[in-house]
């Protein structure tokens with residue numbers, strides 16, 4: 001373990017205290033903005049009122065046009081009313097993005113410096129930071145250079161435990177083998193809980209892990225085994241950032257968690273968009289490329305994706321409006337960028353990388369996954385940028401999409417093509433306001449009551465007042 005971070009950095013204590021005082025007494029930029037607006041708002045009201053009194057003075061001094069005066073009087077009063085109404089509306093209804101802007105608070109995160117066998121060593125394989133589960137790498141990397149990172153664990157609200165578990169790719173099929181995940185994580189927890197006091201003092205409740213593969217912190221690729229094994233005892237009290245999310249009760253989300261998108265490389269999206277802009281020509285009407293097994297799988301009474309995919313294939317293969325392909329193709333992003341609708345049926349687990357790529361490339365995602373929970377619903381207004389089709393209605397897909405195309409397709413596309421939507425689902429190597437790592441931070445800032453430090457601070461404040 002890195003010697004530098006073992007002990008409380010007493011040398012720098014003065015600096016931290018200063019910073020804290022500044023946070024306490026200084027005015028934050030957002031507050032300043034608000035104050036400006038407040039001043040401005042008062043000015044307009046004041047001006048309008050003076051104008052009103054001045055004009056009514058003029059009017060009442062002119063007795064010859066009594067009838068007109070009343071009308072003018074009414075007009076002015078209503079102008080003032082609507083003016084102040086529009087001002088107060090402006091004040092209360094801002095878009096989710098602007099609301100969020102003010103709400104990262106003073107979040108502080110301490111990132112454990114673990115020995116390289118827990119993380120960096122895995123990067124020897126370049127796929128580790130680009131594949132579908134690479135958010136475990138991307139979030140760690142972005143946090144290291146982020147403003148919310150603190151080197152003083154005593155002022156941290158949360159503790160990030162950077163263990164990469166998805167990069168042990170099978171030599172047989174290239175899929176991540178996650179059999180070692182539980183032991184790797186528990187060994188990391190053993191290490192931090194003996195070397196530092198922070199795990200024990202909160203029993204891990206302010207510690208954050210990433211579990212970006214199929215069934216999140218259940219760490220198994222088969223759902224029935226994942227369900228049986230459940231979330232490891234050691235993580236049960238912590239916060240897990242996971243792609244897995246369903247609206248019903250499921251053992252693999254019985255932990256405080258944030259649903260995050262799977263990793264899609266922002267560079268690859270940028271490159272594709274250079275050749276195929278979102279508002280460019282879309283000559284494919286409905287697109288899907290992926291596995292379409294013929295035999296549906298019955299797990300715990302729930303028919304998974306395979307059945308939906310089978311229906312799609314059987315019913316629409318041969319329909320000229322549908323562009324369906326069963327085999328891998330490296331250039332599939334350009335196909336998405338050329339399509340109006342992109343089918344996002346449930347994958348192996350109830351989330352889909354296609355969803356992120358469709359949104360990023362401006363193809364309207366058609367979500368066919370009953371009871372899925374989508375990532376960052378506070379930032380991404382999913383019902384406004386996608387079409388949802390119930391699994392049982394999949395055979396009517398053609399009809400349903402025709403109806404959308406004839407009614408509200410352009411509205412959906414306009415919402416979808418807002419660059420803020422795409423941004424929220426992509427993990428950059430540095431945190432950008434509004435991007436996926438930023439959304440994670442925002443979600444954490446709303447869970448600050450789980451933080452040992454923050455609960456102490458608020459108790460202290462209660463005591464003081």
Ligand SMILES: *[C@@H]1O[C@H](CO)[C@@H](O)[C@H](O)[C@H]1NC(C)=O
Nearest residue numbers: 168169170171177178179180
């Ligand atoms: C990686 O996975 C293989 C099985 O595919 C396993 O034998 C090996 O021990 C794993 N490596 C580590 C470092 O856990």
Ligand SMILES: *[C@@H]1O[C@H](CO)[C@@H](O)[C@H](O)[C@H]1NC(C)=O
Nearest residue numbers: 193194195196197198199200
């Ligand atoms: C935390 O608790 C564990 C188990 O009780 C113990 O082994 C460990 O030494 C404790 N850590 C510290 C820093 O006291």
Ligand SMILES: *[C@@H]1O[C@H](CO)[C@@H](O)[C@H](O)[C@H]1NC(C)=O
Nearest residue numbers: 296297298299300301302303
């Ligand atoms: C699916 O599984 C459930 C319970 O595991 C069972 O009751 C049901 O009969 C199965 N359905 C089929 C078609 O095999």
Ligand SMILES: *[C@@H]1O[C@H](CO)[C@@H](O)[C@H](O)[C@H]1NC(C)=O
Nearest residue numbers: 383384385403404407408412
């Ligand atoms: C588009 O129309 C469909 C019905 O055809 C409706 O279910 C959906 O909510 C509409 N979406 C938007 C964003 O207006």
